[in-house]
Amino acid sequence: MKTLTVDLGDRSYPIHIGSDLLSDPNHYIPHIRGKQVLIVSNVTVAPIYLDKVKSALTNFTVESVILPDGEEHKNLDILNTIFDRLLEKHFDRGVTLIALGGGVVGDMTGFAAACYQRGVAFIQIPTTLLAQVDSSVGGKTGVNHPLGKNMIGAFHQPACVLADINTLNTLDDRQLSAGIAEVIKYGLIRDTEFYVWLEENMPALLRRDPDALSYAIERSCQIKAEVVAADEREGGVRAILNLGHTFGHAIETGMGYGAWLHGEAVGIGMLMAAHLSSQLGWLTNADVERVEALLIAARLPVHSPHTLDGKRFIELMSVDKKVLDGAIRLVLLRSIGEAVITSDFGIDTIENTVANYQHRTDRDTP
Amino acid sequence: MKTLTVDLGDRSYPIHIGSDLLSDPNHYIPHIRGKQVLIVSNVTVAPIYLDKVKSALTNFTVESVILPDGEEHKNLDILNTIFDRLLEKHFDRGVTLIALGGGVVGDMTGFAAACYQRGVAFIQIPTTLLAQVDSSVGGKTGVNHPLGKNMIGAFHQPACVLADINTLNTLDDRQLSAGIAEVIKYGLIRDTEFYVWLEENMPALLRRDPDALSYAIERSCQIKAEVVAADEREGGVRAILNLGHTFGHAIETGMGYGAWLHGEAVGIGMLMAAHLSSQLGWLTNADVERVEALLIAARLPVHSPHTLDGKRFIELMSVDKKVLDGAIRLVLLRSIGEAVITSDFGIDTIENTVANYQHRTDRDTP
Incomplete structure (x- = not known):
């Protein structure tokens, strides 16, 4: 495993890159702040990896929300389904969101984390090459508007990024x-x-x-x-x-x-x-x-x-x-x-x- | 006129308090960053004050959006009407939003400014006592969710706050x-x-x-x-x-x-x-x-x-x-x-x- 650091003072965070990292939750558990975790994934990725991540988080209250897959769903309406779940479950400011999926999941999870109760923690577990090399790093989050891409969003840095290259084997x-x-x-x-x-x-x-x-x-x-x-x-x-x-x-x-x-x-x-x-x-x-x-x-x-x-x-x-x-x-x-x-x-x-x-x-x- | 300062380093800003401040645009024009201004107001306040503010901004491209009045409209759907207008008008990162109204207008305008293109400037012109003494100061912005008040939002400080006490004369x-x-x-x-x-x-x-x-x-x-x-x-x-x-x-x-x-x-x-x-x-x-x-x-x-x-x-x-x-x-x-x-x-x-x-x-x- 290689670890890089994004050097941003008190917002610095590690990027772990390697094989089969999802099997070892010690890579990301230290970055979970409280006792509550919401995993955000999509209909394509969740069937393959969600249980693996969920089962590693035995000492936490874990919920998940499964978004539809694709850039056409990166909008305020679908974003709101993340807020719905957080509030239905009475998750508080100590919650940590985990983005498990590609760039769309990462951008929306990060933006939801930026806005929920005016800001909570989140972790990026990108499962596409595009997300691993680009969108999961750097804290740009947001959704599209019919009139312009990524027009609504926030800068909100993740607590860590976990790039497991094994997840690329299931990528088309x-x-x-x-x-x-x-x-x-x-x-x-x-x-x-x-x-x-x-x-x-x-x-x-x-x-x-x-x-x-x-x-x-x-x-x-x-x-x-x-x-x-x-x-x-x-x-x-x-x-x-x-x-x-x-x-x-x-x-x-x-x-x-x-x-x-x-x-x-x-x-x-x-x-x-x-x-x-x-x-x-x-x-x-x-x-x-x-x-x-x-x-x-x-x-x-x-x-x-x-x-x-x-x-x-x-x-x-x-x-x-x-x-x-x-x-x-x-x-x-x-x-x-x-x-x-x-x-x-x-x-x-x-x-x-x-x-x-x-x-x-x-x-x-x- | 009295001027207080909210002391937040490079995010510090003045609060001007006094009579008939709206008549002198010099109080807020220095805080408009670029050439584009979007005034956000509501159906109650706009008929009384919108023209006054608009007519003072002769050297700018000025558009406005009029929201329905009341806490029940402080939600993501109405927030989106602000983004619609900004994008229809091709307003860019240099735009400055002006919140002209009470707490609901201020909270939504500030949140729209926090999220539009990941953050643009905004000015608070509160026209209710509650907004003048509380919600316009301090940078808390956001909207309600059916399951919880102010659950979706951001910390985003205004560039200045203008509390014209004459506006309280029209308050019920x-x-x-x-x-x-x-x-x-x-x-x-x-x-x-x-x-x-x-x-x-x-x-x-x-x-x-x-x-x-x-x-x-x-x-x-x-x-x-x-x-x-x-x-x-x-x-x-x-x-x-x-x-x-x-x-x-x-x-x-x-x-x-x-x-x-x-x-x-x-x-x-x-x-x-x-x-x-x-x-x-x-x-x-x-x-x-x-x-x-x-x-x-x-x-x-x-x-x-x-x-x-x-x-x-x-x-x-x-x-x-x-x-x-x-x-x-x-x-x-x-x-x-x-x-x-x-x-x-x-x-x-x-x-x-x-x-x-x-x-x-x-x-x-x-």
């Missing part, structure tokens, strides 16, 4: 690839060497080689922890973690939450960011092709939906948390391994990029 | 008395001299004497600011501000939000806390009578609803943010002017107190 291939998109992101924004490692080890990741997965998760979490420690509430540098996300959120919102997986939308979004960066003379055409090749190797889509026309795409991009005083700000690439945040480009460059990646055929899903 | 008598309940609270928990002042000046407050109101608001805000500065997130002493609230929340939740005004429920709740304190030998019977006399002088109810039987009352009290590991903790009085937080009493003392104040007749509303 599409989810695995979606997670790899966020792994590629870390190479693109901050680590050329890691990017090269990914180019060489993509086949190993796709066949779920444990050593390759462990290393990819560890390096991703290291980079995320460094960036979050430098800028917890995204006043500046943290925004580089959103490479591809402004494009990606437009696809997710425009196509209806759940039609595209978050990682899929971020994947094509990163390619679009690379293309826009090449228009500004920062990347070469060869760099853009290199990004496209890695996404294809990871079995990720490299076109955006044909029904999302350019005008609508850009309109959706303008509803984004990075927009400030009306200007679209984007994370772009100075080179492979170095990201910058800028609004210093013409609207025509966005239009070019959006037009360039729109799918020519009638395929609207990856 | 019942709302005025409800606000006075929270004023009495400050005397009871921390300031015997102020309590005596209230006994002497209750007639002046009820006839809305501007000097008396100004002093009562100023002294209340001073005490609240001191307590909040000492314990922003209610780890300890801040809980004394909840004198009467555990009893009061039981009435509000049990009778349906809005049937009793919050201040009315807190008023009888403080009397019950005084009675329970006398059972523990802390207050004399004369002290309890003195509290009852001041509530009567303030035209506040001194009985709880007859339909809320003892068993149900105590069950409702056990769903409270001060409950910890199953034990009901209450704010009680060592003397008039000194509060303590304790769970060191038998359930029979609560039962006695609840039984003692239940209305013998069929009156269920104040």
Whole structure:
């Protein structure tokens, strides 16, 4: 087992990464504050892992709530079912929530913990690659609104993160690839060497080689922890973690939450960011092709939906948390391994990029 | 105009108290961060004050959302109408929300500001006495759940508070008395001299004497600011501000939000806390009578609803943010002017107190 630390003063917490960690509750029990635990999971994950976690918590009052699976359920109504259960069970400020599932479960559990009685503790047990390398770390929590993704939320750090790579064995291939998109992101924004490692080890990741997965998760979490420690509430540098996300959120919102997986939308979004960066003379055409090749190797889509026309795409991009005083700000690439945040480009460059990646055929899903 | 400061480091902010402050936007314009403003008000307050505030903000993009009036609308569904408007208007992280109304408007606006894009700025312009002396100061925001009051929320401090005492002239008598309940609270928990002042000046407050109101608001805000500065997130002493609230929340939740005004429920709740304190030998019977006399002088109810039987009352009290590991903790009085937080009493003392104040007749509303 490897342990990393997210260094945030009195809000610091460990990330444990390894095989079969769920079998040893000593990894997370020290982070349960009181006697009450609510496990939040979903209909896909609960049948596989819920009993394992529940049975480990013999000395606690344990309840669970099972959410429907999918980004389309990440909204205030479903969030309220978590509050319902907490209040039906008279759980108090000493309760600890455990998020057992992917990014949607983690984001909603964390937001419920941020708001319940104005803030209680929670633990992340991410069971998808995307959640293990990205959404479970850093304290961003929230839900979607029909008009914009992740628009309602809070910064609320978990008490610990437990990434058991064995849970990835039950993940379907599409989810695995979606997670790899966020792994590629870390190479693109901050680590050329890691990017090269990914180019060489993509086949190993796709066949779920444990050593390759462990290393990819560890390096991703290291980079995320460094960036979050430098800028917890995204006043500046943290925004580089959103490479591809402004494009990606437009696809997710425009196509209806759940039609595209978050990682899929971020994947094509990163390619679009690379293309826009090449228009500004920062990347070469060869760099853009290199990004496209890695996404294809990871079995990720490299076109955006044909029904999302350019005008609508850009309109959706303008509803984004990075927009400030009306200007679209984007994370772009100075080179492979170095990201910058800028609004210093013409609207025509966005239009070019959006037009360039729109799918020519009638395929609207990856 | 008097200005107090809530001293919270980089989250410090001023409270301006005075006559006709709404006419001079210079009091709050410096606290608007960007170019976008959303004013949140309600159907009662908006017709009187909304245009005045809107017309002062000539250099900003100003939108408004008008909520229904009353505690029964302080829920996630109505909260969502604030998010709807923010997103329809493409308002970004630079937006400033202005709460123009009473406690419900302030709590919901503050919570919307806490959650919108994970946190934007907001300004409190409280237009009821209760909001001016209590709910607008200190950063507690949130909404109710059918099973418990203020159970979903956040700590999110405003950028400034503007208490214009002229707005109290349009307040109905019942709302005025409800606000006075929270004023009495400050005397009871921390300031015997102020309590005596209230006994002497209750007639002046009820006839809305501007000097008396100004002093009562100023002294209340001073005490609240001191307590909040000492314990922003209610780890300890801040809980004394909840004198009467555990009893009061039981009435509000049990009778349906809005049937009793919050201040009315807190008023009888403080009397019950005084009675329970006398059972523990802390207050004399004369002290309890003195509290009852001041509530009567303030035209506040001194009985709880007859339909809320003892068993149900105590069950409702056990769903409270001060409950910890199953034990009901209450704010009680060592003397008039000194509060303590304790769970060191038998359930029979609560039962006695609840039984003692239940209305013998069929009156269920104040």
